[in-house]
Amino acid sequence: MNIHEYQAKQLFQHYHIPIPEGKQATMPEQAGAIAQSLGGEGWVVKAQVHAGGRGKVGGVKLAKTSGEVAGFTRAMLGTRLVTAQTDAVGLPVHSVLVEKTYPIKRELYLSLVLDRGTERLIFIASAAGGMDIEAVAHDAPEKILTVSVHPAAGLQGYQCRKVAYALGLSGTQHKAIAAIMQGMYSLFLAKDASQIEINPLIETDGGDLLALDAKINFDDNAVALHPDILAMKDSAQEDDKENEAQQFGLNYITLDGNIGCMVNGAGLAMATMDLVKLKGGLPANFLDVGGGTNVEKVCEAFKLILSDGNVKAVLVNIFGGIVKCDVIALGILEAIKQVHVAVPVVVRLEGTNVEEGRALLSDTGLGIYAADDLAHAAEQVVALAEAVA
Numbered sequence: 001m002n003i004h005e006y007q008a009k010q011l012f013q014h015y016h017i018p019i020p021e022g023k024q025a026t027m028p029e030q031a032g033a034i035a036q037s038l039g040g041e042g043w044v045v046k047a048q049v050h051a052g053g054r055g056k057v058g059g060v061k062l063a064k065t066s067g068e069v070a071g072f073t074r075a076m077l078g079t080r081l082v083t084a085q086t087d088a089v090g091l092p093v094h095s096v097l098v099e100k101t102y103p104i105k106r107e108l109y110l111s112l113v114l115d116r117g118t119e120r121l122i123f124i125a126s127a128a129g130g131m132d133i134e135a136v137a138h139d140a141p142e143k144i145l146t147v148s149v150h151p152a153a154g155l156q157g158y159q160c161r162k163v164a165y166a167l168g169l170s171g172t173q174h175k176a177i178a179a180i181m182q183g184m185y186s187l188f189l190a191k192d193a194s195q196i197e198i199n200p201l202i203e204t205d206g207g208d209l210l211a212l213d214a215k216i217n218f219d220d221n222a223v224a225l226h227p228d229i230l231a232m233k234d235s236a237q238e239d240d241k242e243n244e245a246q247q248f249g250l251n252y253i254t255l256d257g258n259i260g261c262m263v264n265g266a267g268l269a270m271a272t273m274d275l276v277k278l279k280g281g282l283p284a285n286f287l288d289v290g291g292g293t294n295v296e297k298v299c300e301a302f303k304l305i306l307s308d309g310n311v312k313a314v315l316v317n318i319f320g321g322i323v324k325c326d327v328i329a330l331g332i333l334e335a336i337k338q339v340h341v342a343v344p345v346v347v348r349l350e351g352t353n354v355e356e357g358r359a360l361l362s363d364t365g366l367g368i369y370a371a372d373d374l375a376h377a378a379e380q381v382v383a384l385a386e387a388v389a
Helices: 005-014 028-038 066-076 133-139 157-166 173-190 240-247 266-278 295-306 325-339 354-361 374-388
Strands: 022-025 043-047 060-063 096-100 104-115 120-126 144-149 193-204 209-211 215-218 251-254 259-263 285-288 313-320 345-351 368-371
Touching: 005 022, 005 096, 005 173, 005 215, 022 028, 028 043, 028 066, 028 096, 043 066, 060 066, 066 096, 104 133, 104 173, 120 133, 120 157, 120 173, 133 144, 144 157, 157 173, 173 193, 173 209, 240 251, 240 295, 259 266, 259 295, 259 374, 266 285, 266 313, 266 374, 285 295, 295 313, 295 325, 313 325, 313 354, 313 374, 325 345, 325 354, 345 354, 345 374, 354 368, 368 374
Parallel strands: 259 285, 259 313, 313 345, 345 368
Antiparallel strands: 022 096, 043 060, 043 096, 104 120, 104 193, 120 144, 193 209, 193 215, 251 285
16 A cells, blocks of 8 residues: 655654655645745645656646745646656646755665565665666666665664665764664554655755655555554545455456456466466456455456456456355356446356356356366457457
């Protein structure tokens, strides 16, 4: 789960990570009043969307007067911001963050992520902040420092000093970076984050360190344990179908193809999509109905797939274990009746009650095609999608 920059900075404050003075605004007049209350000689107006690269497409504006702050806010609100990290439709701008500007001496990079290979949290630091860190890692890997934190020992002082030296910090800045790193580490553990990123972490002309930007992602599997974090969820920034799927306990991700896929089990779903691609097709979605399901759930999953106008054919691949094949078959039939399906549906069933499931789907006259094995099913659905297109 992602949150907005202003929300991430609210969390930073609780963990003593220094941030610029600022406040969220949802109206132009409110934004102008915030600028006046902050004081200073300049402000920045940032569109609040769940995507990076805002500054390159007009989502970050520098203002010299409170009137300009209000004007920039008015121009942003109600629009959709398209960046390199969004699709062509972009994301809606419902609020902005107004902050004081500061004289910047240097821009640094600092993040904390989970390294699944070593099963440890690692800090990633670079003096080349404010840039695409992936590009820096590719073009100049020597500018990237990683520090692995042992889960039993926790973050150590020498590790903070190592980062400080790598960033070219000196004097009291060593204590400042240590406090920032400890705040990030404590926040990560307390709220079950999956990534905390500060890019850039700035050094002001006065030598202070400030988190000029803030990005926090949370583990979807743990967010239910944190009502305060769940309350920060902004469904408007997420895919409508994915939000709907969550209401029924389905794992759904929208893709760009034209073949809808419904599978039980994440691994089987990935293998199914790979085989569809191998046979020359493009999956329209990832959809895992889970190990335990019922007719209603399968029905909703099927309707969700068919709500995508790009879908020209549907592949259902079910291995019946906990979920029985006849239950899946009943769900498919009910969904087809409710939605009035106009595209062909290829069904491959194996496992518990497979014969009963196949019997339910045979001779229905509803455009259902049975397949005995996955390779045949993938070939068949690709051919049917091409015929419809």
